[in-house]
Structure formats: C-alpha cells, structure tokens
Amino acid sequence: MTLNRNGIEIPVVETSPQRAVEAISLTRDLIATIKGPVIPEDGPE
Incomplete structure (x- = not known):
C-alpha cells in the first residue's frame, strides 16, 4: 500500500x-x- 502526494509515492x-x-x-x-x-521493586542501584 502506498500514499501518493504531489507525485511522490510513500510506502505505508x-x-x-x-x-x-x-x-x-x-x-x-x-x-x-x-x-x-x-x-527489583526498589529499582536498579
């Protein structure tokens, strides 16, 4: 699927x-x- 905008094809x-x-x-x-x-619950040290 591609999107055409101002003559430019952009893959979606x-x-x-x-x-x-x-x-x-x-x-x-x-x-x-x-x-x-x-x-760990207290986070990394």
Missing part, C-alpha cells in the same frame, strides 16, 4: 502499536512469574 506500513505493547507486557509478566521480577 500498517502497524498495531497497542498489540506490540501488550505482547511485550505479557512477555515481561510471564518472565517475572517464572523467574521473579526482572527489575
């Missing part, structure tokens, strides 16, 4: 940022469930 990339954020969050939660928190 369809993304789903919300799905990407949910997938990253789910992965982080899964790792935390299996191994414990990735980052």
Whole structure:
C-alpha cells in the first residue's frame, strides 16, 4: 500500500502499536512469574 502526494509515492506500513505493547507486557509478566521480577521493586542501584 502506498500514499501518493504531489507525485511522490510513500510506502505505508500498517502497524498495531497497542498489540506490540501488550505482547511485550505479557512477555515481561510471564518472565517475572517464572523467574521473579526482572527489575527489583526498589529499582536498579
């Protein structure tokens, strides 16, 4: 899919940022469930 503007073709990339954020969050939660928190609650030292 491309967008034409003033004779210039611009490729359009369809993304789903919300799905990407949910997938990253789910992965982080899964790792935390299996191994414990990735980052300690008090933050890095």
